[in-house]
Amino acid sequence: MTIKIAQLSCGTEYSSVQPEIAKAAQSVGAKVVYPDVGADDIEAAVERFGFNPRSPQLKLMIARAVALADGKYDADAIFIATCFRCAEGALVRNELRRFVQENTRLPVVTYSFTERMKAAQLLTRMEALVTIVSRKEILARERQTGLTAGIDSGSSTTKAVIMRDNEILGKAWMPSYNVVESATEVLEQAMKEAGIKFSDIEAMGTTGYGRYTLGKHFKAKLVQEELTVNSKGAVWLADRQRGEATIIDIGGMDNKAITVRDGIPDNFTMGGVCAGASGRFLEMVTNRLKIPITELGALAEKGDWRNAKMNSYCSVFGIQDLVTNLGEGKTFEDVAAAACHSVAEQVYEQQLQEIDVRHPIIQVGGTSLISGLVKAVGEILGEMPIVPPDSQYIGAVGGALLSSGMMDMGE
């Protein structure tokens, strides 16, 4: 079955990116479609939507969204895109996302593109849309069964988990270097802790940047992008499989904000343009402060971010701010707190504005172990996030959990 992704966009044809969108969809077994609307329907759709943009193509976008909301056009998922830096486009894009979420149950992803956008940047997002549509049964799984393994090959760290009958038996992580070698090393450590050998493993799931390489190497039953896998791991670890939640994962290379309903994502944003808002920036900060990253959180908790100005979107300029602050005699504690606050603030500004935050908020990923960052997120959101135990293992746990579903289905 080919998944139909309805494209609601303005400017893609004139930005030279339309072939990239089609290519990304095709590479995950999906097809981009354009809801048909009559010329006469456009004004009425705009009137109903309530936002009357000047740009005719944005009006067409709105009419297409209304056609989907009214069930006049059949699609499985929605991709909403407008040009980066177009104010009118940004306003319409976000409100249309809200509109289709209120009026349909289709998963949605939004994106603002430049002429440099390539299919690879869209791949994980498109893959997640397809997963949500085509693997609903697997995503609905709440219990892990049998003996399974999950490997999360992240940009900064590689993690492995061994699970048996809904319990974690073994786990290990290490900084990523060679994809296969890092994964093999953490898997061996996790198997040792679990007291099992490789041939005992009934199924394996891989996720993260190295998922395809590892999937092929280990003959994994499940090879899946990190948006859906991490969501499952997060709700399992936090014991919030039912109801709604927002998952925040500040990663080494990109950040994810995902809303879930009964453990299945229905909206997500994935940022990666500005490194000043990433875990990598915090790593750079600790290098400059010459402290292990494991000490950054406690140090930040003792400081006050207000005493040191740091709010650059760029990691290079962020480090310049840090150097300036240290030169002015600011304490390590205040600088550490300011760095955490800066990352949390940017995640709030850049990611959390593109989704409707649902409660509770679950913060996961390696950076959730930095207590100062969790505190900063809590201060900015006005609500302390839940950080489940083993929160850095979400991807590996999600892989082990979901691959046990593949086992039952005999795939």
Added chain:
Amino acid sequence: MKVFIDPPNSLILFDIVERFGHEPLSTMAALQERVNSMEIDMPPMNVTLDDVIRGLKYAGIEVPSGIRGRLAVWGPMIDEADAAIVMEEAPFAFGCVGCERTNVMVKYLLKRKGIPILFAKYPEDGDEARRFVARAREFLEGLG
């Protein structure tokens, strides 16, 4: 009742709403409060960086700062409005707030709120003006 006026700095709409017994929600009041109750950080309007960040509630990070700053002032008034009067195609002298994108967004936010709204075209002559005042009176009296 609290009635949002658009353009939000229209003195005429402000006066009409007040005359018929309601509380107009206007730019003047919002900015007056800022100028009186805070130190002047960002003259002349005293819209601060924190305001612009607060504007993210109404529009995403990619939306230009001038729109978010404006929405930081009017958004909370829209949130508390019970009704609104919107004058369309008004000339600058009637009440000018400078940014068409913000103006379109304000109308959208009002519609999304689902409150009673009187949309009126700017009157071109005395008769149209009298008819508008009569409509506004009827609308405002009907609000209870």
